Amino acid sequence: MNQDNCHHDRLKILLVEDSADLQALLRAMLSEIPDVEVIAIADGEAEAVRFLESAGVDLAIVDLELQEGSGLGFLKKTDQVLTTGRLKVVVFSNYSNLVIRHRCLSLGAHAFFDKSFQIDELLTYVQQEASARG
Template sequence: MRRLKIVLVEDSVLLQEMVTEVIESMPKTELVGVAATEEAALSTIAKNHPDLVVVDLQLKEGDGLGVLRALYSQSKKYGDPKKVVFTNNTSKGLKSRCEALGIEGYFDKSYQLDDLTDYVSSLSASS
């Protein structure tokens, strides 16, 4: 059985723990890395070549847009994972910028954890 490999890019320890718990409770998923900065995220993605990257836009150092830009422009280095944003920033302009970088979903942290969970579940079911 192939597991969906996931990297979480999130700087809040509380949200890291919450999302980790949700992912680890799902069948056919494997959290292969968690990173709190842009540099750590890119290193973790390059090392693990995940199927999915869940990205917060505001990080301790760097930002999620930098992660998305690198994934979009350097697929030989990072592979071609699916990308979703999980953020508190609901700006339509920012969402459009993320969509231009190839994201497949944009989830609001304040009320869309269940939607993110459903998305991950649907991906893992098809893997």
């Protein structure tokens, strides 16, 4: 698989979010971070898994409530789909009680951010991931 060399160090993001408004907002905010590229957006679990299988995603930002399936279902499938350990998955959801957080982390999520007040923390996390690649 031949990659375009000038983009080899970009952090490639898959956004798994069912709200079109939030998709647009997050894409705009993420595109302002240097060396970050949103390469795919999915609003359902099966579509998100398909992107993972083909797109060379580095970081998936996943909502728990989706049009089809769920973020938890996506997390369960990432283990089966991925053979490389380079993918990181973070959850960005309104459902942030401790039980849900623990479940996501136990399924392999690297971090959990609450939509209602942690968007800045999410963006900082993405920025740090992009910087770590440089």
